[in-house]
Amino acid sequence: MRILVLGGTAFLSAGITRRAVAEGHRVTCLARGSSGPPPQGAVWLQADRSLGANAYDEATGEWDAVIDVARDPVLAQGALDSLADRAGHWTFVSSCSVYADHSVPGAGEDAELLPPLPAGEASTPENYGESKSAIEAATLEAAGRRAHLVRAGLIAGPGDGSDRYGYWPARFARDDRPVIVPDMGTSPTQVIDVRDLAAWVVRAAAQGVTGALNALGDQVPFGEVAAAGCAAADYRGLVLAAAPDWLAAQGVNYWAGPDSLPLWLPPGHDGFMARSNQAAKAAGLSLRPWRETVSDVLQDERTRGLRRPRNAGLAPDREAALAGLLQGTGQAGHGIIP
Incomplete structure (x- = not known):
């Protein structure tokens, strides 16, 4: 596949790139490079997404899959506007923080979501869930049935800079x-190991998995x-x-x-x-x-x-x-x- 990773230089997005390259896909990373270059084997389009549509000028042609891990709805919308009509499959790595209620064990993907962050309101760590919810809505509107919404939980593994699990x-x-x-x-x-999540994101794109799925480890x-x-x-x-x-x-x-x-x-x-992580497991998520x-x-x-x-x-x-x-x-x- 010809895959465009929006990012590809840090933790999860680097892991996705590394996995896709290892599986023989033709991978391009569009990123500023503030975290360094992408993994070896990927083509690097050095660009700043905050500059708008011009950031995607070199991302020409059709893409079998586009993978985005954005937190800012403005950046995500810019990518969708520029690329969605040229992508056979669109993965957005979202978060279980989009859910409105965190009090009920065993909840699945049909649980109520937070309202999307209103247009024009700045994305901040405090409205992270609402920001991801807004990107989910924009992704579904632009990519429709080609969209895979990966609702990740806490991601752990080598290279994690958050220090929450380590x-x-x-x-x-x-x-x-x-x-x-x-x-x-x-x-x-x-938690979910970053290597397991990266492997599933790539595999799901290749298999055309779509819809919203909780990408979580076991309890x-x-x-x-x-x-x-x-x-x-x-x-x-x-x-x-x-x-x-x-x-x-x-x-x-x-x-x-x-x-x-x-x-x-x-x-x-x-x-x-x-x-619940049962739907993702049924869709091919494998956990070490x-x-x-x-x-x-x-x-x-x-x-x-x-x-x-x-x-x-x-x-x-x-x-x-x-x-x-x-x-x-x-x-x-x-x-x-x-």
Whole structure:
């Protein structure tokens, strides 16, 4: 196939490019290159999508498949306006953040969506779900039955810059000082390995898969994920399970970002990492064993540096201070790691 990847230089889009090249497709990446060049074997059209229609001047001819991972509806609309009528298949990598309700476990693709971001309103991290919803609507309008909406969950794997999943195996490997974990051992986590997602995006394009599908891993209890990271890192220290209310009172943040405990969710999010992935599996999504992802992520974290500055998690001094406070209260649980 002749494939155009809009991006192709960072994490998922680079993984998609790498996979498509390995499968023998003729791959072109249209990107600024701010994250570096695309993987070897792809043609690079260096262009800035924020410049509008002129950005696509060199993306000439017909494309068997176009793959877009955009977050900004303006950029996505520009690509659709310029390319949709020349694409045999259009993949938009969306997000499960488009769903309006995250409280119901097991929800499928028919769940209610957030309203699309209104035209003219700036796309920001705070309206990420609405932005993706707007791009979904625009994609369906322009590409119709040729559109595949990939509603990804949390993406993990080597090269992840968010640090949301890698924080845990890296933390257990960093040192044997006490590790604070949220006391949520049976709560589900649900991530998809970037390599599995990339492989399915390419395969689905080749097979003409269309419609909206939840691209998610299987549900794994947080305690098992933490235990796997602990075992892979050969951690010998003390694990302190802290009550969610206590963590919130100390100002620890949920989910992601500085001063957070990744994978820990606020109340009312019981379904956020517990959605159905059955339709995507029926459409060809294949998942590797989740412990393989933990092991590979730890290897990648060691390569990148266990003590490097991180985009998510507790800084060492902050964790040490919290551990002292928690042990002083006598409320720390020690049973989170089987």
